[in-house]
Amino acid sequence: MSLDMNKVVLSVRDVSVSYLARRGRVRAVSQVSFDLHAGETLALIGESGCGKSTLNLALIRQLPKNASIDSGSIAYTYRDGRTVNLLDFDKTAMRRYLWSECSMVFQGALNSLNPVLRVSDLVYETAAAHGIGRLEAQTRALKLFEQVRLDAKRVFNSYPHEMSGGMRQRVLLALSLLLRPQIVIMDEPTTAVDILTQRSILDVLKQLRAELNFSVIFISHDLAVAAEIADTVATMYAGEIVEIGPVNDVFYRSRHAYTLSLLNAAPRLSAGAETLESIPGSPPDLIEPPPGCKFHERCAYAQPICRTTPPPMVAYNNGAGRAACHETARVLADARHKA
C-alpha cells in the first residue's frame, strides 16, 4: 500500500455544520479539522449521533436542506496538483466533482440501488453523467465486479432485487470506484450485512485499496473493523474530533478519556464479560452544549477544570496525533496498563 504522508488529498479546516431545529441551532459538527493523505484510510469512530454522518454529508455537500456549513474550508487537491475549496463550488462544479473525485458507499446497501433499473443502467448513467462512453464504462465495470469477486456478467444484467445484500454492497463498492476517484467515503458499509459477508467485503476493500490506491474515510462504530482497516483513527464526540492519531496510538495509547471509555465498552474475545463497561448517560444536548469539556458529565476522570474550561488540542510525537483532554496523563497510564 502506498501511503504517502507528504501528499494531502483533502484538508478539512474548522468545519462547523448546524441544523436548524425548532428549538434552535443544533451544532452537529463543530470546528472539525483533519488532513487526509494519499492512500490513507481514516476511520471516524464514535457513538450514534456524534456527527460522523453529518460530517460525511458535509464533505460531499449533500446535507439536507435544513443544515448548513457555517464556517471552515474543505480543500481538495486534484491529481494534477490543483487545489480547490469545495465550499466555493457551484452546483455544476459540485456535480462534476462528485463520484469522479470523491465517491461514497452508503450504509444500507439494500436501499441504495434504484429498484427499477438494472445494474448496467446504473453503470451507464453514472459514466454518462461524467462524460464516459458506454463501452469504456462497461469494460471498467466488468473488471471491477470481478475484483470485488462477483459473477461480473450476471451481476451486470441483474436488477437489485435479484441480488443478496452482500452482493449489492459489493456492487456499490465497485460502482464507487468506477470513475477512479481519489477519495471513497464509506458510511458504515458493513453494518447491514452478516459477519461473514462483512469479512469478505473488508478483504475485498483491502485488496482494492492496494490495487487502485485511493484514500478512504471510513465511518464506523465497529471498533474492531476500524482497527483492522485504518491507518489513522479519529474519535468524534458531540460534533468534535476529540482525538486523532495513528491507529496504534489511539487504540493502545489512548490520550482522551472518551476514546478509552469507548474501547472499554467494546467487547473483546480475549476478555470476559465482566470487563465490559458501558458509558453512563447519553450524548449531550447540541443546542446548548455543556460548558468546559463536553464529555465531563459522563467522564470517570473528570476534574473541576473539565467543568469550566474546554481542553485544548495537544499534539504528540511531532504532530503525528493530537488529543483534547485535561486528564491525558491519567488516561494514558490506564490505557498502557490495559494494553
Place this chain on the structure above:
Amino acid sequence: MTALSASSPPAAQPAPTLRERLRRLRRSYLFKVVIQGVITILAVMTLTFFMIRQMPGNPFQVRIDDLMTRQAMTYEDAYRAAASIFNFDPDRPVILQFSDYIGDLLQGDLGMSITKTGTPVAELILRYLPWTLFSIGLSVLISFTLGTTLGLAIGYWRGSWLDNVVTTLASVISGIPDYIIALLIILIFGVQLEWFKIGQVRGGVDPTITPALSLEYIGSILQYAFMPMLIYTLSSIGAWILAMKSSTISTLGEDYITVAQARGLPQRRILSAYVGRNAMLPLITRLAISIGFIMGGSVIIEEMFQYPGLGRNLYLAITGRDYTVMQGIFLVITVAVVASNILADVAIAWLDPRVRLDKGGEA
C-alpha cells in the same frame, strides 16, 4: 437466476407435450386473471339483474303512468297501448327472466330494448360507446399525465410557492363533486360571463355538419366534447396531484435518491428515472380504479350536456326502467373496469421489475 443459467439451452429441450402446454396455460398469469375477471363479471351481472328489478315500478308501469298523465288516457287504455308496444311481460317470474337473459347472453345476444321497441341493445351500445370511450379515455389520459407531472414537480420542490398554490387548488377541486363543477362552470362562464352559448355545448356534434372524416366534423366533435372532458379532467386531477405529491415525497426519502445525487447524476435524470418512475408505481392501480368511477360519473355529466354517450343512455334507461338496456350498459362498465385492472397489472409488471406476472414459470 441460478436455475436459468444452469439449465440447458432451450434448443436441446424436447418440444412440450399437449399436457405440458395445458399445465403452463393453467399456471399463466393471463389465464388466472381472465378466469377471475369472468367470475367478477358474472357476479356483477347477476347482482345488477336482480337489483334493478327491485327498483320501484317497471318499464310497463312507467309507460302507463306517462301515457295517463300526458295523454289523459284511462288506466285500461294506457295498459292496452303499452302492452301493444312492449315486447315484455312483467308478470313472468324473475328467475325465468334471468335464465332467458343468461341463455341469450351466452349466444352473444344482449336482447332488445324494452322502451325503444325494435332496437337491439347491442346496437344501442355500439352506437353510443365510442362517444363515452373517446371523451373519458382522453380525459383520463390528460388528467393522469398532467396531474402526476404537477404532483411530481410540487413534491420535488416542496414548500415553494408553486407547491402552495397547486396544493391548495388541488385540495379544493378534489373536494367538489363533478356535477357541482359542471354547474359552476355553466353558471360562471356560460351565464355570467357569457364566454359560450349554453345551447351550443349540448349534444355530441353539430347536426348541420355531415359526418365525414373532415377537419370540420372532427373539430365539431372536439368542440362538443370539450365541456364534458374539461369536467372529467377537473374532477379527477386534484386527486392525482395530491397522490403523486405524497408518493413523490416518500420516494425522495429513499436512500437511492441520495446515492443518485452523490453520483453526480443530472437533476433531469434523477427526476425522471429515480423519483418519477418509482413514485408513479403505486398510482397505476389507482388509475384502473378511477376509470370505473368516471364511467359512473359520466351518467350525470352526459345528461347535463346531452352528450350522446353511454352514461346519458343509462340515465334514460333508468328513468324508463329499460331493464335490458341497463343490463347491457352495466355489463360494458363492468368489463371496462375488469379490463383496466388487468391492464394496470400488466403495466406495473412492465414498469417494476420486482413484479413478475408469471410465477414459477422458469423454476
